[in-house]
Amino acid sequence: MVALNMAIDRNTYQQILEECRAKGAGLVAVSKIKPVQDIMALYELGQRDFGENYVQELVDKQAQLPQDIRWHFIGHLQTNKVKQLLPFVHLIQGIDSARLLQETSKQAGKLGKTISCLLQVHIAQEDTKFGFDEDSLEALWGDMQVHAAAYANVRVAGFMGMASFSDNPDQVRGEFRQLKALADKYLPSGILSMGMSGDYHMALEEGSTLIRVGSLLFGAR
Numbered sequence: 298m299v300a301l302n303m304a305i306d307r308n309t310y311q312q313i314l315e316e317c318r319a320k321g322a323g324l325v326a327v328s329k330i331k332p333v334q335d336i337m338a339l340y341e342l343g344q345r346d347f348g349e350n351y352v353q354e355l356v357d358k359q360a361q362l363p364q365d366i367r368w369h370f371i372g373h374l375q376t377n378k379v380k381q382l383l384p385f386v387h388l389i390q391g392i393d394s395a396r397l398l399q400e401t402s403k404q405a406g407k408l409g410k411t412i413s414c415l416l417q418v419h420i421a422q423e424d425t426k427f428g429f430d431e432d433s434l435e436a437l438w439g440d441m442q443v444h445a446a447a448y449a450n451v452r453v454a455g456f457m458g459m460a461s462f463s464d465n466p467d468q469v470r471g472e473f474r475q476l477k478a479l480a481d482k483y484l485p486s487g488i489l490s491m492g493m494s495g496d497y498h499m500a501l502e503e504g505s506t507l508i509r510v511g512s513l514l515f516g517a518r
């Protein structure tokens with residue numbers, strides 16, 4: 298069978314890699330909804346970090362793909378799905394509540410593992426996006442000191458955020474700066490995951506250390 302969709306954009310991939318290299322940032326290729334063949338095409342160019350939004354899709358894909366892929370979970374994670382994800386996940390980027398972080402720690406403990414996580418901060422104007430605000434983040438930080446055992450099997454490695462879908466660049470830049478300021482306050486040398494196809498240039502300018510790019514690499518979804 299001939300694949301009808303134009304797999305991946307190699308030139309764009311190389312160009313984005315160059316931009317990341319110049320800033321010392323990493324690239325997660327967001328492969329949600331895209332077939333394993335497209336992931337393999339990018340894998341063959343050397344890409345190892347891939348991002349998925351749905352637990353079942355990640356579980357199914359990882360079984361068909363090389364085991365040295367580092368899977369990033371970037372979607373909204375329900376507490377009852379954590380267990381399924383833990384055997385395969387490299388970094389859970391979308392931790393958006395204390396309860397989810399605790400559940401992740403609990404399930405990781407059962408597997409004798411420590412799981413790296415990013416805390417998702419709500420920076421966009423849209424209220425459909427999940428995440429901590431400054432107050433709930435402060436509260437979590439306090440709770441992690443007082444109830445350290447509840448978080449013993451997670452490692453908070455940094456922060457993640459999504460800017461508004463806005464054509465006002467000042468808006469988007471302001472949101473990235475807000476996230477960068479929080480990251481500097483709590484974990485100055487941690488991972489700062491921000492920037493997608495439409496705004497990764499600006500995210501890199503504002504201090505992103507990890508961008509998550511899907512449609513520019515794999516085509517529109």
Ligand SMILES: *Cc1c(COP(=O)(O)O)cnc(C)c1O
Binds near residue numbers: 327371372509511
């Ligand atoms: C889908 C998605 C991306 C990638 O989006 P593109 O605009 O296709 O680059 C990045 N981050 C998250 C959290 C996503 O859900």
